[in-house]
Amino acid sequence: MVTLVIATCNPHKVGEIRAILGDGFRYLALDDFAGPPEVVEDAGTFAGNATKKAVALAKWLSHLQNPRANAGSREPGDLRDRMFVLADDSGLEVDALSGAPGVHSARFAALDSGQSGNSPTVENNAKLVRLLSDVPFDQRAARFRCVVALTPVPRAEPEGASPACCAEEAELQTELFEGTCEGRIGFAPRGRGGFGYDPLFMPIGSERTFGELDEAIKNKLSHRARALALLRSKLTD
Secondary structure (H helix, E strand, C coil): CCEEEECCCCHHHHHHHHHHHCCCCEEEEHHHCCCCCCCCCCCCCHHHHHHHHHHHHHHHHHHCCCHHHHCCCCCCCCCCCCEEEEEEEEEEEEHHHCCCEHHHHHHCCHHHHCCCCCCCHHHHHHHHHHHCCCCCHHHCEEEEEEEEEEEECCCCCCCCCCHHHHHHHHHHHCEEEEEEEEEEECCCCCCCCCCCCHHHEEECCCCCCCCCCCHHHHHHHCHHHHHHHHHHHHHHC
């Protein structure tokens, strides 16, 4: 069975990915391992950040003597039998803001203070509402964009190989899958579902926000669902 190590500790994201991809895979997340590396997402694109996370985690997993035991799994056999790292980066692009917040979506509000790390969701949403306060509805076009990186975990690095060469090889083996969902930004948050900017985003064809839509419906429309559908096709071919 294919094992997917999802490069996140966010249980909502893990649950969403599992719901979209289905039961045909074994799933692990970062909190299933002791001491996974922290990766700084400082690339200028979603693809760059997703690739960076996937490659770093795949290299780290290849060094483990027994990743199955490290993850606390009771499954028999070597977990690295068809093991991949799945990492994604996604965000909101607003046309009236020249594509912002983009790759800075998670720390949109923190950019004003210079603080490191992600901003609270309520602060990010409040900033977006404020910046668009004078923008009419027909000019509030936006999209969620997601890029998923899939990197195979090597069983071991070749003896004597340099870390730089191994990282380059892992990056070359990484495949990218992109999905977008077009919509508009509402004037105020609505709904308690989803996370991030979901309560402000209304997908094309709906008068409800992602925060109001049933999760099953969202998982058919979302940017992440579209990227993961491409990935699933690749793994099940």
